[in-house]
Amino acid sequence: MDLLQILILAIVQGAAELLPISSSAHVIVAEKLMGLDPTAPDMTLLLVMLHTGTMFAVIVYFWKSWCASYFSSAQAFRSNAAYVVIATAITGVVGLALMEIIKHVVAGNAPGFEIEHLFGNSRLMAVALAAAGVLIIVSSRLRQGDKDLSVRSALWIGAVQGLCLPFRGFSRSGATISTGLAQGISRRRAEEFSFALAVVLTPPVIAREVLRLYKAQAAAVPAHSGELFHLFGPSLVGMVLSFLAGLAALRWLSRWLEQGRWHIFGVYCIVASLVVLWVG
Template sequence: MDFFNILILAIVQGAAELLPVSSSAHVIVAEKLMGLDPTSPEMTMLLVMLHTGTMFAVIVYFWQAWRDTYFSSGHAFRSNARLIVVATAATGVVGLLLLKLIKHLVAGNDPGFEIEHLFANAKLMAAALAAAGVLIIASSRLPERANGALNLRTAAWVGAVQGLCLPFRGFSRSGATISTALALGSSRRRAEEFSFALAVVLTPAVIVKEAFRLYQSHALTVAKNGTSLLQLVGPSLVGMLLSFVAGLLALRWLSRWLEQGRWHFFGAYCLVAAVVVLLVG
């Protein structure tokens, strides 16, 4: 994998991870077009570092807003912490139950089955993209409540919808969670801040999971051809920096369109992307 491949994947991952258009679907398509193997240790390491870069982009971009909202006082911190805990718990419950259900229905409870086995299914990915597009468009047509605040009920629903996104590549996490919050009466800015606060909580778990897969696959790689972990880290650090920059630009774009009432354009894009995924296969 050369610098051009890293640059393209970093831009795709960094931008699409934070825009409501599903980064995983775009990365998988990009990998296929470039002839790369997404299961290789090199690609796994790159994915871990790209996620890390976008996580730092979210923290840098929203830090001032979160400081004013979440850390303005002890009461504000406790209130918002409860919302995040409730949403994250709902994500865990729904996500784990859904994973068990999929494993039972698709693999007959095969202990060797992993949800990543479904990621190459173009029809499933296209359906998820289309569902996200419809949800975004539907939420954009609802009138905004300028001072709409989040409550525990809204947080639970947002977390539950986030749990639905976990197994399905193409069902945009940010698109689904922001749309759900908007549909339940949250203001646009509050919905955006809360969605990405949940992302910062969720992303480290994703990074650890991918890092563990890397550790397992790296042991096999060393045994086969003697590739060192250091050889995998260098290109991935470059990718992390590039995804950080792309993520910051993507967040500015998302915030501007959300505030200007252009949220539905992301939904339209998801519908078009669903067709493209089916064509690429």
């Protein structure tokens, strides 16, 4: 990877991660267009580090809002933390179970199979993008609610987030915000909760990808496994750039969500699914 490629991927990731249009799908398509392998360990590490940059953008952007709602009192913190834990727990159950089913059905329980092997499947990505687009459009047509979170809504949002984990193209933010809207939760509250879940989910994903990359490097060049450190340089540059692009994208998302333009993202996802099929 050269600096120009990292710059392009960082801008694509930063802009798309915080919009409900599946950043992973866009980054993978960009990688393919530049002749890069989306399933390679160093590329998945870069993708995760780009996610890290946007995670920090989320924290910076929502910090004041979270302080007013999540940290306004000890009781508010306990109830909101409980919803986050419930949603994250069900995400883990659904996501891990789905990955095991995919491993059994698609790979016949092959010992070397990893879910990242599916990331280069353009047809699967296109279907996931189209599904996310339909979900966004349907949720945008529902009457806007003003409910707060509940255990039931947290369970539903967490379950849908779990469905997103194995599939690049099934936008996590699009699916979780849409599920919140379908539950009658206010748009701002659904947005805040969706990105709070993202902040919790990102660190374990980073740790998993770092471990995966280390094992791949050690197996390929056992005598030079210490070269892993050098792969972090490009990823760190990408992280900073995606942070800046993410801040801009969040302002765009919040404005359109409040202005009732949510459905436009759904239309975009459906169009993007056709583009992915063509590129693939």
